[in-house]
Amino acid sequence: QVRLVESGGGSVQAGESLRLSCAVSGSIFRGAAMAWYRQVPRQQREFVARVSAGGNSDYADSVKGRFTVSRDDARNTAYLQMNSLKPEDTGVYYCSLEAYDMWGQGTQVTVSS
Helix, strand or coil: CCCEEEECCEEEECCCCEEEEEEECCHHHHHCCEEEEEECCCCCCEEEEEECCCCCEEECCCCCCCEEEEEECCCCEEEEEECCCCHHHCEEEEEEEHHHCEECCCEEEEEEC
């Protein structure tokens, strides 16, 4: 059974940084793109970043230049480095194996001004 487990969320001040991790059990990780989404109450989940199986990445315009997505296939783990955080980055962050519609449980990120 494949599981995705996020960690690394927390409460920070604007301008600070956090690094989220998404650990994936099972061998499915290496051939799959990993994505990060975020959601705030009463809004749809929105795309944040994606890293392909080959290491190519893309980002939502709102996070370009501030966030970096990466992966470590040896550890079956994806990362989201978030720098220069803003209050509007607040939300629950989810990692996803999009091709399989698999999601983690989410980790809360709160950025105060």
